[in-house]
Structure formats: C-alpha cells, structure tokens
Amino acid sequence: MVPLSFYLVLSAFLFACGVCGFLIKRNIISLFMSIELMLNAVNLTFVAYAAFWQRLSGHIFVFFVMVVAAAEAAVGLAIIIAIFRTRETLNVDRVNLLKL
Amino acid sequence: MTANLWIIPLLPALGAAVNGLLGKRFSKTTVNAIALGSTGLSFLWALRTAWAFLAGGSQPLLSEYGAWLRIGDFSVPYALYVDQLSMVMLLVVTGVGFLIHIYSAGYMAHEGGYYRFFSYLNLFMFFMLTLVLANNYLLMFVGWEGVGLASYLLIGFYFLRDSAANAGKKAFITNRVGDFGFLIAMFLLIKHFGSLQYSEVFSTVASRFPAPESHPGILTAIAILMMVGAAGKSAQIPLYVWLPDAMEGPTPVSALIHAATMVTAGVYMVARSNAIFSRAPEALAVVAVIGALTAIFAATIGMTQTDIKRVLAYSTVSQLGYMFLAAGVAAYSAGVFHLMTHAFFKALLFLGAGSVIHAIGGELDMRNMGGLRKKIPVTFWVMTIATFTIAGFPPLAGFFSKDEILWQVFSSPHGHWALWLVGIVTAFLTSFYMFRLWFMTFFGEYRGAKASRDAHGHGGHDAHGHGEPHESPWVMLAPLVVLAVLSIIGGWVGVGNRFEHFLAPVMQPVATAEAPAGMHAVNGEPTSTPINKSEEGEGHEKQLEMTLMVTSVVVAFAGFGLAWFLYYKRRDLPERITDKLGTVYSTVLNKYYIDELYYNAIIYPLVQGSTKVLWRGVDAGIIDGTVNNAAIGAKHASDNVRHMQSGNIRSYAGWVATGAALVLVYMIWMGTR
Numbered sequence: 001m002v003p004l005s006f007y008l009v010l011s012a013f014l015f016a017c018g019v020c021g022f023l024i025k026r027n028i029i030s031l032f033m034s035i036e037l038m039l040n041a042v043n044l045t046f047v048a049y050a051a052f053w054q055r056l057s058g059h060i061f062v063f064f065v066m067v068v069a070a071a072e073a074a075v076g077l078a079i080i081i082a083i084f085r086t087r088e089t090l091n092v093d094r095v096n097l098l099k100l
Numbered sequence: 101m102t103a104n105l106w107i108i109p110l111l112p113a114l115g116a117a118v119n120g121l122l123g124k125r126f127s128k129t130t131v132n133a134i135a136l137g138s139t140g141l142s143f144l145w146a147l148r149t150a151w152a153f154l155a156g157g158s159q160p161l162l163s164e165y166g167a168w169l170r171i172g173d174f175s176v177p178y179a180l181y182v183d184q185l186s187m188v189m190l191l192v193v194t195g196v197g198f199l200i201h202i203y204s205a206g207y208m209a210h211e212g213g214y215y216r217f218f219s220y221l222n223l224f225m226f227f228m229l230t231l232v233l234a235n236n237y238l239l240m241f242v243g244w245e246g247v248g249l250a251s252y253l254l255i256g257f258y259f260l261r262d263s264a265a266n267a268g269k270k271a272f273i274t275n276r277v278g279d280f281g282f283l284i285a286m287f288l289l290i291k292h293f294g295s296l297q298y299s300e301v302f303s304t305v306a307s308r309f310p311a312p313e314s315h316p317g318i319l320t321a322i323a324i325l326m327m328v329g330a331a332g333k334s335a336q337i338p339l340y341v342w343l344p345d346a347m348e349g350p351t352p353v354s355a356l357i358h359a360a361t362m363v364t365a366g367v368y369m370v371a372r373s374n375a376i377f378s379r380a381p382e383a384l385a386v387v388a389v390i391g392a393l394t395a396i397f398a399a400t401i402g403m404t405q406t407d408i409k410r411v412l413a414y415s416t417v418s419q420l421g422y423m424f425l426a427a428g429v430a431a432y433s434a435g436v437f438h439l440m441t442h443a444f445f446k447a448l449l450f451l452g453a454g455s456v457i458h459a460i461g462g463e464l465d466m467r468n469m470g471g472l473r474k475k476i477p478v479t480f481w482v483m484t485i486a487t488f489t490i491a492g493f494p495p496l497a498g499f500f501s502k503d504e505i506l507w508q509v510f511s512s513p514h515g516h517w518a519l520w521l522v523g524i525v526t527a528f529l530t531s532f533y534m535f536r537l538w539f540m541t542f543f544g545e546y547r548g549a550k551a552s553r554d555a556h557g558h559g560g561h562d563a564h565g566h567g568e569p570h571e572s573p574w575v576m577l578a579p580l581v582v583l584a585v586l587s588i589i590g591g592w593v594g595v596g597n598r599f600e601h602f603l604a605p606v607m608q609p610v611a612t613a614e615a616p617a618g619m620h621a622v623n624g625e626p627t628s629t630p631i632n633k634s635e636e637g638e639g640h641e642k643q644l645e646m647t648l649m650v651t652s653v654v655v656a657f658a659g660f661g662l663a664w665f666l667y668y669k670r671r672d673l674p675e676r677i678t679d680k681l682g683t684v685y686s687t688v689l690n691k692y693y694i695d696e697l698y699y700n701a702i703i704y705p706l707v708q709g710s711t712k713v714l715w716r717g718v719d720a721g722i723i724d725g726t727v728n729n730a731a732i733g734a735k736h737a738s739d740n741v742r743h744m745q746s747g748n749i750r751s752y753a754g755w756v757a758t759g760a761a762l763v764l765v766y767m768i769w770m771g772t773r
Contacts, residue, residue, distance in 0.1 A: 019757050023750050031749075092749050 007048030014041035028080050028090045032073070039069050105149065105163045105180040105233060108190070111142040112225035119222065123215025132205050135218035139201045139225055143194035150187055158184065158605065162235060169238070176296055181235030185606040188436060189232040189368055192443045196360045197225050199579035203451050204352040206575035207458060217257060217350065224250035228361050232368065236297040237286050240369070244282065244333065247362045248275045254357060255349040267345040274342040278332015282369075285325035292318050302375040306608060309379050316379065323376050323383030327390070330366030334420045337394045341695055343417055347409040351454030354409060359416045359450050360443040367423040367439050371432040375608040378430050384514050388428025392522040395421030397692075399529035403536065404689040407464050408453050411537050415490065416446055418526060422505055425523060429515040431508030433603040437594050438501035444590045445489040445498055448583035452483040455572040455580065456541060466537060471546040475569040478577050480542050482584040487538045489587045491531035492656040499656075500591030502527060503649050504600075510648055511641070520648075527652055531659020539667035 018038030022031055043062045050058025084090060115138030123131050153161060160183040169176040182190065201221060208217050227250055231243025248271075256268030289296055293304045309316050330336065335343035346358045357363070370377060370387065377384055395418045402414035419442050426435035457464060459476045473480045489496040492503070506527070510520040546569070571577070593599050666674050678685045687693065744755065 019753075022753050023757065026750075095749075096747050 004048055004052045007044060011041045011044040011048065014038075014044065017041075026091050026093055028083065028092055028095075031092065032076055032080070036069060036073070039065055104145075105161060105182060106165065107145050108142050108149065108194070109180075109226050109229035109233060111138040111145070112222040112229065114138060116219045116222035116226060119215050120219035123219055126215060128209070128214055131215045131218050135222055136198070136201050136205060138222060139194070139198045142225065142229070143198040146190050146194040149182060150191060153182055153187055174290060174294060176236055176238045178239065179235040179297075180233040181298070182233065183606055184603050185368070185371060185436065186232050188440055188603070189364075190229070192440050193225070193228050193232055193361050196443050196447050196583070197228070197356060199582055200352050200356040200360070200447060200451065203355075203454070203576050203579040204350075206573050207352055207454055208350065211350070213257065217254075220250055220253045220257070221353070221356070224254065224357060224362070228365075231365055235299070236295075237289065237301075238296045240372075241279075241282060241286065244329075244365060245279065247357070247365065248272060248279070248333070251275075251346070251357050251362055254353040255346045257349055257353065261348070264348040267342075267348040271342040271346050274339050275332045278329045278339055281325040281328025281332070283329075285322045285329065288318065288322050288325065292322075298372065302608060305375050305379065319376050320380040320383045323373070323380040324386055326369060326373055326376070327383065327387050330369050330424070331390065332366075333369075334363050334366030334424070335394075335417050336366070336390050336421065336424055337397060340394060340398065340417050341698060344410050344413040344691070347407070347413050351409065351450060351457060354413070355447045355450030355454065358413065359446040363416065363420055364423070364439045364443065367420065367427060367435050370424070370427040371436050371606075374427075374430070374432045374606070377427070377432075378608065381514065384428050384430060386428070387424050388509075388514065388516075388519055391421045391424030391426075391428050392519050392526075393421070394418065395425060395526040396522050396529065397421075399526045399533065400688055401691050402533045403529060404685065406466050408456065408466050408469070408537060408541065409450070409464055411466070411533060412446070412449055412453055415449075415530065415534065418530060419446065419490070422502065422523070422526070425509055425519060426505040429509050429512040429519070431505065431512055432607055433600040434501070434504040434508045436603060437599045438505055441489070441497035441501040441587070441590050444583055444586040445486045445496075448482060448486040448580060448587055449490065451576070451580055451583065452479055452486060455479040455576055456483070458572050458576070459569045466540040468547050469541045470544040471542070472569055473542040475546070476571045478571060479580070482577075482580040483538065483542070485584045485587055487534045491534050491659060492527055492652055494653060495588075495591070497587050497589070497591030499653070500594045503652050504594060506652055507645055507648055511644070524652060524655055528655040528659050531656045532663050535660050535663030536667050539663055543668055544671065 015038050018034045018036075018041060021034035021037065025031055025034065043065050046058040046062045046065070050056065050062075080090065083095060087095060089095070115134050119126070119131055119134050123134075126134075149161065153159075160181060162182075163180045165178040165180075167175050168178050201218075204217065204221065208214055211217065224247055227243045227246025229243070231240050231247060234240040234243060252268045252272040255271050256265050258264045259268075286296060289301055293301050295301050295304070305319065309319065328339075332339045343358055343363065347354055349358070377387065398414045398417035398421060402411050402418060405411045405414060419438070423435040423438050423442070426432070426438060456469065456472060456476065456479060459472065459479065460469065463469065485496070489498040492499045494500075506520060506523050509515045509523050510517060593602075666677075690696075744751075746752075
C-alpha cells in the first residue's frame with residue numbers, strides 16, 4: 001500500500017506548483033488553471049487522509065470543493081470573457097483600474 | 101459717604117479711549133480738548149474730593165464697587181480709597197499731570213502721532229490714579245503695571261529710532277524684575293495675613309506683632325520684597341539703570357512719568373506699607389542704605405553727564421534715593437513731603453529743559469548750549485527757581501523737604517550719622533551738578549550756533565528746524581510759571597511739622613524709639629550717637645536741628661560756589677581736573693560701567709542661554725524634534741508599508757502565500773515543541 005506521506009508530498013508539490021504558477025503567470029487563464037491545481041492538491045490531501053483514517057467526512061469535503069470549483073470556474077470564465085470583451089487582453093497586470 | 105471717587109481715574113481712561121480709538125480723525129484742537137479736558141476735570145474732581153475730605157473731618161473716604169475676586173475666604177474688592185497719603189498723591193498726580201498736559205499741547209504741536217501721545221498720556225494718568233487710589237495691593241498692582249505699560253509706550257514713542265525702542269524695552273524688563281518682588285510680597289501677604297486690603301493687612305499686622313522687638317521674619321521678608329518692587333519702579337540700586345535711558349521719550353513724558361509721578365510710586369508704596377516696614381527694622385535698614393547709596397551714586401554720575409536730560413535723570417534717581425532714605429529711617433512723611441516738592445521742582449526742571457531744547461532746535465548736549473539767559477528769559481527764570489529749589493536754598497520748597505529728611509536721618513531712632521553724612525554729601529553734589537547745568541546752559545556765550553543744523557540728527561524728536569534760539573509759546577510757559585510758584589511755596593506746608601501731622605493718621609506709630617540703638621547701626625558701624633527725643637532736652641534738639649539746617653544751607657552754597665568757580669569763572673579748569681582724574685573720571689562718566697556689567701553678567705548669558713540652550717537646544721531640538729521626528733517617522737513607515745498595496749494581483753497573491761507559509765512554519769514549529 002502506498003504510504004500516506006507519498007500523497008502528502010505529491011499534494012504539497014502540486015500546491016506549490018499552483019502557487020508558483022499563480023505568482024509567475026500573467027495570463028488570467030493560466031492563473032485560473034493554477035487555482036484549480038491548488039484546489040485539487042487540497043482535494044488530494046482530503047482524500048488521502050480520508051483513506052488513512054477510514055472516515056467519510058474527507059470525501060464529502062472533496063465533493064463540496066468540486067462543486068465550489070465548478071461554480072467558480074463558471075463565474076470565473078464568465079468574468080474572463082467579460083474582461084476580454086472590454087479590455088481585449090488577458091494580462092492581469094493591465095487589469096488595474098482600481099489601482100491608485 | 102459717597103465721594104464718587106471713580107470719576108477721577110475714569111475721566112482720563114475715557115480720554116485715552118476716545119483719543120486712542122478715534123483720535124486719528126480728530127483735529128489737534130479736538131485731541132487737545134479731550135485730553136486736557138479729561139485731565140483737568142479729573143483734577144477739579146480731585147480738588148472737590150480734597151475739599152470734601154478736609155471738610156468731613158479728614159475721615160478716609162472709601163468707595164466700593166463690588167468684589168473683584170472671591171476665592172474662599174479671600175476676597176479683593178474694586179474699591180477706591182482716599183486718606184491723607186493718597187490725597188497728597190492724588191493732588192500731585194492730577195495737578196502736575198494737568199500742567200504737563202497743557203505744556204505738552206505746545207511742546208508736541210509739531211510732532212507726528214499727536215493723538216497717540218495724548219492717548220498714552222491719559223492712559224498713564226488713569227493707571228497712576230488707580231495705583232494711588234486703590235485700597236488694596238492687587239488694585240495697586242494693576243495701576244503699577246499699567247503705568248509701566250504707559251511708560252513703555254511713551255519712552256518708545258519715537259519707535260522708529262532703535263535707541264528709543266530699546267530704552268522702552270529696557271524700562272519694561274527692568275521693572276519686571278521689581279514686579280516679581282512685589283508679586284511675591286503679595287503672595288506672602290495672602291498666605292500669612294489672608295488679605296490684600298490695606299486696612300485689613302495693617303490691622304492684622306498690628307495685632308499680631310504689637311511689639312517691635314519680636315522682629316518677625318515674615319514682615320522683614322515682605323518688606324524687602326516690596327522694596328525690590330519699589331526699587332524697580334522708583335529706579336533704585338540695583339534696578340535704576342532704566343531711568344536714564346528712559347530719557348529717549350519726549351520731554352513732557354520725562355517730566356510727568358520719569359520725574360514727578362510714576363517713579364515715586366515706590367516711595368508711595370513704602371509709605372503706604374509703613375505698618376509693615378516699621379516692624380521690620382532690618383528691612384528699614386536695607387531701604388535706608390539702598391536709598392543713601394543710590395542718592396550719592398547717581399549724584400556722582402550726574403556730575404559728569406553732558407546731556408541735559410540725563411543730568412536731570414540722574415538727579416531724579418538721586419532724589420528718589422533721598423525719599424527712600426527718609427522712608428528707611430521710618431520718616432515716611434518726610435519722604436512723601438520730598439516726593440511732593442520734588443514733583444514740583446523736578447517737573448519744572450524737566451519742562452524747563454524741554455523749553456530750552458525746544459528753543460535751540462533739539463539740542464540736548466549742554467556743551468552746545470550756553471548764554472541762553474538773555475534769549476529765553478522766562479525759561480531762564482523758572483529754571484533758576486527750580487535749580488535753587490533742588491539745591492536746597494531757603495525758603496524754597498526743596499530746602500524744607502530735604503532738610504526734614506536730613507534731620508530725620510540724623511535724629512530718628514532708625515537713623516545714623518553715616519547715613520546723614522552720605523545725605524549731606526549728596527546735597528553738596530546735587531547743588532554742584534545742578535548749578536553746573538545752570539551755568540553751562542544759561543551763562544557764557546552761545547556755543548550751539550553752528551551745531552544747530554546737525555542737531556536734528558542728534559535730538560531728533562525735538563527738532564523743529566530753526567536757527568536762532570527763541571522763547572517757547574505761552575502754552576508751554578504758563579505751566580512752568582505755575583510750577584515755579586509751587587516750587588517756591590510748596591515747602592511752606594511743611595513748616596512746623598504741619599505736613600507730618602497731616603499725614604500722621606496714615607502712619608501707624610510703632611514704639612520703636614525704645615529699641616536699642618545699636619540694632620539700627622548700618623554698615624557694621626559701631627553704636628552711634630542716637631539723638632533720642634526722650635533723653636535730649638527740647639532746647640538741645642532745636643539747637644541741633646538748627647545746626648544741621650545751617651550745615652545743609654552751607655553745603656548748598658558751597659555747591660553753588662564750586663559750580664560758579666568751575667563753570668563760570670575758570671572754565672578751563674574742569675577739563676584740567678578731569679584730565680588729572682583720568683580713570684576715575686572716565687569710570688564715572690561711563691556710569692561706573694554698570695550697564696556693561698549688567699550686560700556681561702546677566703543679559704549676555706541670558707540671551708546666549710536662551711538662544712543656544714533653550715531655543716536651539718530645548719525648543720528646536722527636543723520639543724520640535726520630538727514632534728517633527730514622530731511625524732517624519734510615521735511618514736517613512738507608511739511610505740514603506742504603502743508598497744504592499746501595489747494593485748498588482750500577483751503581489752497580493754505573493755503576500756497571501758508568504759503569510760500562509762509563515763503560518764505553516766509557525767504551526768510546524770509549535771508542533772515540534
């Protein structure tokens with residue numbers, strides 16, 4: 001059986017990839033994907049622990065996260081399209097209307 | 101008995117207000133009418149009050165106009181009070197003040213700021229009358245400060261001149277030192293006697309310290325502190341330095357404020373507080389010694405000065421010293437008597453000097469005068485009367501008062517022959533420098549013809565721009581004549597101790613005559629030969645009094661003779677004598693370098709300390725530094741933190757990630773503990 005620590009390390013790695021991607025990338029879609037990556041890294045942790053402790057609550061949390069992620073993807077993509085329509089760019093550094 | 105005393109000070113106050121606020125638009129005639137009218141009416145009302153006072157059996161008049169301060173048991177009323185002492189002061193102030201107002205109308209006729217001058221002058225009258233009429237020390241202090249303010253304004257009347265502005269400041273600040281003493285004395289009175297009203301304080305003092313032997317330290321302290329105040333206002337050592345400089349003001353101001361009235365406020369205060377002073381022999385000794393030293397000190401300086409007004413200024417200081425000498429031997433009424441006669445003849449001298457200055461176009465230096473006897477005869481004659489009066493020739497006013505002082509100094513149980521000796525030497529010096537002034541100004545040949553053109557720069561204020569000396573208008577001469585008459589007859593009220601008896605109700609007798617004489621020896625002198633009235637026979641005393649009187653007359657004549665010899669007969673001599681004297685002469689000429697000493701010992705360290713330590717160090721460095729650095733620090737901190745709010749999404753994300761990482765590290769660290 002694969003030990004718990006493997007899952008956790010993989011999850012941490014994925015999460016770190018998500019964070020780095022989020023920090024480095026400028027394209028909103030890439031950021032979006034990075035967020036998804038982080039969410040799924042967390043999901044992986046939930047599932048791993050649920051399996052480890054033989055409890056269901058971890059699985060249920062994963063469903064919730066998925067629902068939220070799906071909703072977020074829907075809203076987020078809508079926003080992205082709206083931004084693209086008005087600004088004709090997907091570069092986050094240029095979406096700075098609220099900046100002083 | 102309602103005497104409506106409030107009218108007396110209020111009229112000049114109204115005059116000051118009207119002239120000061122609206123006078124700019126008035127013609128000179130209107131300004132005159134207001135200023136002279138208010139002072140004249142005030143004088144008339146004072147006369148009426150005097151009449152009522154004397155007719156009413158010399159019962160003190162008291163008018164209360166409600167309470168001013170009420171703090172617990174302690175209260176100070178607005179109350180005016182007239183008794184014999186304030187009666188004398190009241191008449192002197194309003195009478196001489198009114199004459200000087202008239203004189204000023206002529207003297208200031210060609211000056212700018214006419215309304216301003218009269219407004220200040222009336223303001224001065226108001227405060228002086230408040231000082232004199234107050235029935236408590238606090239109200240007196242109001243007047244005391246007010247006359248200081250008026251004096252400051254009038255000394256600095258020609259404020260465009262640096263010297264005048266500085267002289268005004270000097271007078272004000274020097275007086276502040278004295279006022280400090282007066283204030284502390286008042287605090288002590290409140291603390292120990294619970295009141296500032298004369299009647300209450302004096303009766304408390306009398307009941308608490310009936311015996312003079314007890315020498316209560318608190319009374320000595322109060323008396324000496326009061327003397328500090330008096331020394332400031334009345335230009336006594338060590339605070340006399342402002343008075344000679346005060347001559348920067350217009351001449352009528354010098355006559356009114358710096359000769360006749362304001363500077364005598366200190367004498368008035370000491371005389372008023374006689375109940376305290378008489379019970380503090382040590383303080384009396386201090387007063388007497390200060391008075392004697394000031395008298396002779398100023399007289400020696402007066403001998404060397406060549407500026408006519410400065411000679412008179414030092415003469416004033418010296419005569420004030422006489423008054424304090426009298427007060428210091430508990431002969432208050434003699435001091436007040438001299439105060440009165442001095443007001444007449446010194447006002448006359450100053451106004452006469454003003455007339456001389458006016459006549460020759462603003463020249464103040466006696467070396468550029470001379471031979472004016474024929475050119476301004478009226479001025480000459482009134483000045484002659486004044487000079488003979490101050491020198492102490494009988495039967496003029498100065499003789500009586502000065503003689504009374506000298507006799508009291510010799511015979512009073514508080515007196516001492518050494519003080520008398522100082523007094524008689526001063527009398528000689530006084531006679532000498534006054535006749536020196538007289539001869540230099542009026543005799544010989546006129547030395548100012550060519551100098552009169554550049555005199556404008558020198559005299560500045562009194563310059564009118566005319567060549568030949570000319571007599572002043574009658575509006576100026578009339579007050580001189582009145583004052584001259586007063587200078588002649590003013591002393592006669594003192595014949596047969598009438599003045600002393602008149603003032604006797606004000607002076608609380610303390611049985612000091614029984615005190616051992618050695619106690620009063622000053623300067624560490626051994627026990628002298630006190631002339632004790634109870635021991636000596638009446639005839640012996642009369643004989644002694646006559647001897648002393650003759651001595652003072654002889655001394656006056658000697659001064660006249662010496663001045664005549666040096667400044668009329670052999671006018672080459674003074675120069676040779678001064679050459680011989682060398683350093684001694686130059687020291688006296690430079691007023692013993694007291695101004696320089698004060699500058700180096702007090703003013704310079706103070707200014708430097710204020711500048712370097714208090715201003716640059718404490719104020720700019722610490723106080724401003726704290727505030728400024730707090731602001732600058734906050735600004736820098738905010739500036740640094742501001743960069744977190746960049747508006748850049750990824751930097752926010754970075755902060756979030758960093759924060760999360762830190763939380764993670766913290767939790768791991770906590771977990772491993």
